Amino acid sequence: MxxxxxxxxxxxxxxxxxxxxxxxxxxxxxxxxxxxxxxxxxxxxxxxxxxxxxxxxxxxxxxxxxxxxxxxxxxxxxxxxxxxxxxxxxxxxxxxxxxxxxxxxxxxxxxxxxxxxxxxxxxxxxxxxxxxxxxxxxxxxxxxxxxxxxxxxxxxxxxxxxxxxxxxxxxxxxxxxxxxxxxxxxxxxxxxxxxxxxxxxxxGTLTLAAKLGRLVERVRQQHVDPCQAIASFLGGEVLFTGKVVDVMRANDPGFAKGEARLEGDGASCRLEFQNEHLVASRDGEVVASVPDLICVLDAEGEPVPAERLRYGQRVAVLGAPCHPRWRTPEGLALVGPSAFGYSHAYSPLGGQ
Amino acid sequence: MxxxxxxxxxxxxxxxxxxxxxxxxxxxxxxxxxxxxxxxxxxxxxxxxxxxxxxxxxxxxxxxxxxxxxxxxxxxxxxxxxxxxxxxxxxxxxxxxxxxxxxxxxxxxxxxxxxxxxxxxxxxxxxxxxxxxxxxxxxxxxxxxxxxxxxxxxxxxxxxxxxxxxxxxxxxxxxxxxxxxxxxxxxxxxxxxxxxxxxxxxxGTLTLAAKLGRLVERVRQQHVDPCQAIASFLGGEVLFTGKVVDVMRANDPGFAKGEARLEGDGASCRLEFQNEHLVASRDGEVVASVPDLICVLDAEGEPVPAERLRYGQRVAVLGAPCHPRWRTPEGLALVGPSAFGYSHAYSPLGGQ
Structure with a gap:
């Protein structure tokens, strides 16, 4: 202890x-x-x-x-x-x-x-x-x-x-x-x-979170791009970089539900969330989905909670693999796309 | 016992x-x-x-x-x-x-x-x-x-x-x-x-209910109008007799809310309910209101619950005084018209 x-x-x-x-x-x-x-x-x-x-x-x-x-x-x-x-x-x-x-x-x-x-x-x-x-x-x-x-x-x-x-x-x-x-x-x-x-x-997830938090502070001082550093720490990738151009949200029923639209580099990105980000699509195609991690970060590597997303923010959308337990058939039945009413198949991030 | x-x-x-x-x-x-x-x-x-x-x-x-x-x-x-x-x-x-x-x-x-x-x-x-x-x-x-x-x-x-x-x-x-x-x-x-x-x-309200139930059976056998008999037992009056011509209802939020429209004798009656009947109006004028009792009965004196009201039923609407505790200022604040969002003043039934 x-x-x-x-x-x-x-x-x-x-x-x-x-x-x-x-x-x-x-x-x-x-x-x-x-x-x-x-x-x-x-x-x-x-x-x-x-x-x-x-x-x-x-x-x-x-x-x-x-x-x-x-x-x-x-x-x-x-x-x-x-x-x-x-x-x-x-x-x-x-x-x-x-x-x-x-x-x-x-x-x-x-x-x-x-x-x-x-x-x-x-x-x-x-x-x-x-x-x-x-x-x-x-x-x-x-x-x-x-x-x-x-x-x-x-x-x-x-x-x-x-x-x-x-x-x-x-x-x-x-x-x-x-x-x-x-x-x-x-x-x-x-x-x-x-x-x-x-x-x-x-x-070990408290220790993991502490390590990740420390990493952000360290790479900032070293003038390294924090989003890339976080992505590589998590074995994931930066999926999109751009500006938030629209956010819709509702508290129904007892969740923060909504979606955000981002634009950048001639492409668009759509984030759908229910408290957490569930699906990220690039130009209409799903590029990351529950149960994998979809994180939104500002240029400093500061995480932007879904409830803080707002018009004009410049952000990076990062995808990273979830814990392997969620990739089993039982795991996917409980927290995969279909558990949230989506019909798309889950395609694991991180080359698995 | x-x-x-x-x-x-x-x-x-x-x-x-x-x-x-x-x-x-x-x-x-x-x-x-x-x-x-x-x-x-x-x-x-x-x-x-x-x-x-x-x-x-x-x-x-x-x-x-x-x-x-x-x-x-x-x-x-x-x-x-x-x-x-x-x-x-x-x-x-x-x-x-x-x-x-x-x-x-x-x-x-x-x-x-x-x-x-x-x-x-x-x-x-x-x-x-x-x-x-x-x-x-x-x-x-x-x-x-x-x-x-x-x-x-x-x-x-x-x-x-x-x-x-x-x-x-x-x-x-x-x-x-x-x-x-x-x-x-x-x-x-x-x-x-x-x-x-x-x-x-x-x-004594179980005994009262039993007496009232017994009364209905007795007066039916005696070919007396059960609705009048119930009204006089309760010290109330028959407010309206007619046919249900419209019922609107919703389960929102966790109540049976709605209203019924009745017609008869060249007049119309509107009943507003939230589980219980709250207000009865005759030709647009409130004739009975919470906390007084508003009861709907069929011709046999059988009570018609608000959730059973339907088009075409022939019913009597009866008003009767509530327990005196509800007629005090504290009682009315808790269960009077304003407690249900109504602006009309409470006018006690039964000549009090």
């Missing part, structure tokens, strides 16, 4: 926002909430998966809802703690480790207020290896770990516990509840043993 | 559907569910309020959602038990008495499966003295008894517990959850002591 300091929080927020593929929450807000918690309660310990005892009780923490809304309806910092304590009370025994449910500017750091205030370690892992918009879109679903119980809390102190049949129902009912709470909330769920966490979750 | 037999269940269902003012659920479904429970587990005891010990733990049970949907998405019978047990687990001690949250064809009988299967008495009382569409529209809200915790369960065995600040938030989040469950569910909430139940709830 090692301590996470303020510097590393900044690197994690930036790197995780890149891996969050447009979703996973705003890195600035995520960093502020985590820094505030560390400032108030002291440093947080991060544990590697191999350090977790078999009989540990691990639970995930993450944002749910439309990130667009969270920019204005700021988290109070306490809702993750409320959700976590509600879950723990429902389970009836102490949870020993917290885990980011997904990688994201906000979501990789969402467990930190809980970890800091309750003195629990955060696991260096997550359940997606990126960000996805729905509750069931986690490796847990592939391995039979249920979102049961699932606690949701808002910044007003309201909380809800779900006891549901499967992770798709968890999504459906947690989403409804979140809409009632004003379209953003914090959730805690996926209780699992230490052994399950080791067997199931995607390891 | 006295036993309720199958005959009385029939009377309660019919009488409660009249008092349910178009809402409160379908009396046929309500009766079937209650009869099935009594058949399976044996008779149910009904307790008068004065028979409840001070330190009893009382909880309410009722349907939530759009009654239109419940006609097709039938209750399984077990969801009230699931909601009740979820609430009891959350509270952490045994609930001793169950209470209908509102009067209604379905809702007066909603506690019966719980009472029958768990051997608990049902209180001869409710929290509205009629039916209203929203969670906060109960005398409990006037007296500071909170819907906290509140459990919601669906026919698939999913359940949710809310822990919220006030009864308006309970409505908001329980409604969201219910929409996720498919627009109908059963809820259990308003835990209170026996003393509180005695001080707060509206007494």
């Amino acid at each position: 090692r301590e996470i300091g303020a510097d590393e929080l900044r690197h994690i927020a930036r790197g995780a926002a890149i891996l969050g593929t447009g979703g996973g929450g705003d890195p600035y807000i995520g960093r502020l909430v985590a820094e505030q918690a560390v400032l108030e309660y002291g440093p947080v310990l991060v544990a590697e998966l191999h350090e977790v005892p078999d009989d540990a009780l691990v639970a995930g923490i993450g944002m749910i809802g439309a990130p667009t809304v969270m920019i204005e309806k700021l988290p109070a910092g306490e809702e993750a703690v409320t959700a976590f304590l509600t879950l723990q009370r429902e389970i009836g025994r102490p949870i020993t480790h917290v885990l980011p449910i997904e990688v994201g500017g906000m979501n990789s750091l969402a467990p930190f207020p809980v970890a800091a205030s309750l003195g629990l370690p955060v696991l260096d892992a997550d359940c997606m290896g990126r960000a996805f918009p729905m509750v069931q879109m986690v490796v847990c679903t592939l391995d039979g770990v249920l979102a049961r119980p699932l606690a949701v809390a808002d910044e007003k102190g309201n909380s809800i516990v779900l006891d549901v049949h499967d992770n798709h129902w968890a999504e459906r009912l947690a989403r409804s509840a979140t809409i009632g709470m004003g379209c953003t909330a914090l959730m805690s769920s996926f209780p699992m043993s230490g052994k399950q966490a080791r067997d199931i979750t995607i390891p | 006295r036993e309720i037999g199958a005959d009385e269940l029939r009377h309660i269902a019919r009488g409660a559907a009249i008092l349910g003012t178009g809402g409160g659920g379908d009396p046929y479904i309500g009766r079937l569910v209650a009869e099935q429970a009594v058949l399976e587990y044996g008779p149910v005891l009904v307790a008068e309020l004065h028979e409840v010990p001070d330190d009893a733990l009382v909880a309410g049970i009722g349907m939530i959602g759009a009654p239109t949907v419940m006609i097709e998405k039938l209750p399984a019978g077990e969801e009230a038990v699931t909601a009740f047990l979820t609430l009891q687990r959350e509270i952490g001690r045994p609930i001793t008495h169950v209470l209908p949250i509102e009067v209604g064809g379905m809702n007066s009988l909603a506690p019966f499966p719980v009472a029958a299967s768990l051997g608990l008495p049902v209180l001869d009382a409710d929290c509205m003295g009629r039916a209203f569409p929203m969670v906060q529209m109960v005398v409990c809200t006037l007296d500071g008894v909170l819907a906290r915790p509140l459990a919601v369960a669906d026919e698939k065995g999913n359940s949710i517990v809310l822990d919220v600040h006030d009864n308006h938030w309970a409505e908001r989040l329980a409604r969201s959850a219910t929409i996720g469950m498919g627009c109908t569910a059963l809820m259990s909430s308003f835990p209170m002591s026996g003393k509180q139940a005695r001080d707060i709830t509206i007494p």
Whole structure:
């Protein structure tokens, strides 16, 4: 286990926002909430998966809802703690480790207020290896770990516990509840043993995010193109460079849905998103698609969350391979194009 | 305490559907569910309020959602038990008495499966003295008894517990959850002591419903006009008699909302409903309004739930005074015309 300091929080927020593929929450807000918690309660310990005892009780923490809304309806910092304590009370025994449910500017750091205030370690892992918009879109679903119980809390102190049949129902009912709470909330769920966490979750993603965040800062000082450096770090490629010429968005139902149109170099690019970027098309042809990562970066290599896309921004669109688990038939059924209603076949990035 | 037999269940269902003012659920479904429970587990005891010990733990049970949907998405019978047990687990001690949250064809009988299967008495009382569409529209809200915790369960065995600040938030989040469950569910909430139940709830409404149901059967045999007989039993009046010529309805958001137009005797009548009938207008003028009771009956005195209104029905529209608590300034603020977005002033029926 090692301590996470303020510097590393900044690197994690930036790197995780890149891996969050447009979703996973705003890195600035995520960093502020985590820094505030560390400032108030002291440093947080991060544990590697191999350090977790078999009989540990691990639970995930993450944002749910439309990130667009969270920019204005700021988290109070306490809702993750409320959700976590509600879950723990429902389970009836102490949870020993917290885990980011997904990688994201906000979501990789969402467990930190809980970890800091309750003195629990955060696991260096997550359940997606990126960000996805729905509750069931986690490796847990592939391995039979249920979102049961699932606690949701808002910044007003309201909380809800779900006891549901499967992770798709968890999504459906947690989403409804979140809409009632004003379209953003914090959730805690996926209780699992230490052994399950080791067997199931995607390891090292906090460290990966920190490395990526550090890389961005380093290459900037070296006057290297950060977008190319990030692409090559992730084994991906820059798919498009240009200017945002149109953005359409809606909060329906409880997601930040929309699309952006980009132009540059005599070509056009279309990005479709549901919290995360789902599909990138160049001149009408799909060039990257879920579950692969589609990241939008400004010229400094700063990740641009989907909810921050706006007319006139000059950006690069980057594609990178997802975790291999998502490329299996079960993985693709859960998070591939058809899971989002698309009819195109998935064509893996990165020459696999 | 006295036993309720199958005959009385029939009377309660019919009488409660009249008092349910178009809402409160379908009396046929309500009766079937209650009869099935009594058949399976044996008779149910009904307790008068004065028979409840001070330190009893009382909880309410009722349907939530759009009654239109419940006609097709039938209750399984077990969801009230699931909601009740979820609430009891959350509270952490045994609930001793169950209470209908509102009067209604379905809702007066909603506690019966719980009472029958768990051997608990049902209180001869409710929290509205009629039916209203929203969670906060109960005398409990006037007296500071909170819907906290509140459990919601669906026919698939999913359940949710809310822990919220006030009864308006309970409505908001329980409604969201219910929409996720498919627009109908059963809820259990308003835990209170026996003393509180005695001080707060509206007494004798199961007995009243049974009397009213019995009256309808009796006057039919005596060839008396049942609608006039019901009106005079309730101290109300027949406001309109005619034919339904148009019905508009929508399930939005999680309610059966709509309006019906009636014609007869050279006049027209408009009924606006949100689960329950809210306003009746004759030739454009409001003749009855929430919180007073507006009941639609066919020529046999059979109550017609708002979700069963259809073109061509010949019906009588009856108005009757509500419980005096709803006519106080606090009562009107909670359930009067303005609570439903109307600008008309409330003019009490029955010459008060």
